[in-house]
Amino acid sequence: MQSEIRLKSKPRLEDYExxxxxxxxxxxxxxxxxxxxxxxxxxxxxxxxxxxxxILGHMVPLFNQLGVDxxxxxxxxxxxxxxxxxxxxxxxxxxxxxxxxxxxxxFREVTKQHLEELSFYGDIFFIQDPQPVGLVAKKKEVxxxxxxxxxxxxxxxxxxxxxxxxxxxxxxxxAVFSAPNFAQRLPVRQFMITPSIDPxxxxxxEIDQNTVDSVLTKYGLTSNKPMVVQxxxxxxxxxxxxxxxxxxxxxxAVDCQLVLAGGTAADDPESEExxxxxxxxxxxxxxxxxxxxxxxxxxxxxxLQRAATVIIQKSLKEGFGLTISxxxxxxxxxxxSAVGGIPLQVKNALTGLLCYSVEGAAYHLKRLLTNPxxxxxxxxxxxxxxxxxxxxxxxxxxxxxxxxxxxxxGKSSDVVHL
Numbered sequence: 020m021q022s023e024i025r026l027k028s029k030p031r032l033e034d035y036e037x038x039x040x041x042x043x044x045x046x047x048x049x050x051x052x053x054x055x056x057x058x059x060x061x062x063x064x065x066x067x068x069x070x071x072x073x074i075l076g077h078m079v080p081l082f083n084q085l086g087v088d089x090x091x092x093x094x095x096x097x098x099x100x101x102x103x104x105x106x107x108x109x110x111x112x113x114x115x116x117x118x119x120x121x122x123x124x125x126f127r128e129v130t131k132q133h134l135e136e137l138s139f140y141g142d143i144f145f146i147q148d149p150q151p152v153g154l155v156a157k158k159k160e161v162x163x164x165x166x167x168x169x170x171x172x173x174x175x176x177x178x179x180x181x182x183x184x185x186x187x188x189x190x191x192x193x194a195v196f197s198a199p200n201f202a203q204r205l206p207v208r209q210f211m212i213t214p215s216i217d218p219x220x221x222x223x224x225e226i227d228q229n230t231v232d233s234v235l236t237k238y239g240l241t242s243n244k245p246m247v248v249q250x251x252x253x254x255x256x257x258x259x260x261x262x263x264x265x266x267x268x269x270x271x272a273v274d275c276q277l278v279l280a281g282g283t284a285a286d287d288p289e290s291e292e293x294x295x296x297x298x299x300x301x302x303x304x305x306x307x308x309x310x311x312x313x314x315x316x317x318x319x320x321x322x323l324q325r326a327a328t329v330i331i332q333k334s335l336k337e338g339f340g341l342t343i344s345x346x347x348x349x350x351x352x353x354x355x356s357a358v359g360g361i362p363l364q365v366k367n368a369l370t371g372l373l374c375y376s377v378e379g380a381a382y383h384l385k386r387l388l389t390n391p392x393x394x395x396x397x398x399x400x401x402x403x404x405x406x407x408x409x410x411x412x413x414x415x416x417x418x419x420x421x422x423x424x425x426x427x428x429g430k431s432s433d434v435v436h437l
């Protein structure tokens with residue numbers, strides 16, 4: 020069965036003018052008019068949980084405010100299907116996974132069910148990540164323009180899994196990646212478009228200190244000692260255990276506390292298991308707070324980030340890592356792994372500090388915790404970097420240009436940086 024939503028956004032386009040300028044909004048309107056009468060059908064695997072659904076939840080309403088008829092659908096799958104696609108996800112990131120011929124067969128079988136259940140009504144089909152990649156089989160019947168958007172770091176993928184996914188990607192008109200080093204050898208046009216945050220969403224808008232204090236009280240946190248925070252879905256590739264190890268090193272030199280906060284996703288069956296591993300590893304340490312934050316708790320995430328002294332993102336692999344932009348937008352100093360799209364956001368020693376190990380993370384955390392002036396300087400630089408590059412208006416502009424470009428002639432091997 021198909022599900023579709025048309026979300027309404029509280030912020031109006033005009034509300035973004037003080038942040039990005041009036042001319043930016045006028046440019047978006049001008050580009051959107053060129054897509055008048057076209058329907059953009061966006062398909063992914065879940066409405067709730069994870070960065071992709073969060074991006075779409077803010078982007079789709081703004082498209083519609085611009086007059087672009089954007090509609091969002093999801094595919095359905097049981098736990099077995101999402102276990103397989105999670106293994107695909109990890110393998111595409113370069114992790115070792117045991118994937119059987121039966122797993123590939125299951126993916127094909129469930130894709131056939133999706134092809135029968137979904138209604139394909141778009142003029143442009145914007146398919147997100149590997150779970151629904153096989154829907155392009157419908158292209159032979161309905162035609163139109165098809166774009167595959169990959170949010171995963173596939174710079175060094177497991178070749179067997181990538182070759183399986185690649186056979187579907189070859190039928191698309193274009194592929195979109197989040198960083199230049201994710202590009203692949205493909206006979207289709209490739210676009211580099213970074214994800215984005217919404218500065219007016221509950222997760223990123225300005226909030227008062229009373230709101231911050233109430234969230235700290237709710238979760239039993241104290242503001243009387245420095246706070247290191249990582250906000251991430253509970254996923255092994257986010258390396259929460261590595262964060263715990265780094266914190267234990269820092270704690271020997273600086274009296275501070277750690278907050279690991281995040282949720283789970285419907286299409287990520289491993290998340291509950293990882294959460295329990297983290298809780299066991301914390302072992303009742305009163306300065307380590309492991310918080311399961313339910314979906315749609317954006318205001319609470321906002322408050323936790325604003326309460327942080329330093330924000331860390333110690334991912335082992337990362338597609339982009341929007342929690343970095345969220346932190347920088349709040350003027351917070353960031354320590355993050357030099358993986359995936361993170362170095363696009365953290366320019367080392369300018370907008371944050373990059374690390375390559377547990378020990379490196381601990382060293383940088385101590386450096387920022389003991390040098391607040393330097394930490395503040397990094398955070399302010401980071402905020403302006405996000406303003407210029409990683410706000411939702413930037414991404415909408417890039418996507419509008421891409422939607423227009425795929426209807427134009429171009430060499431099949433073009434890689435376009437928007």
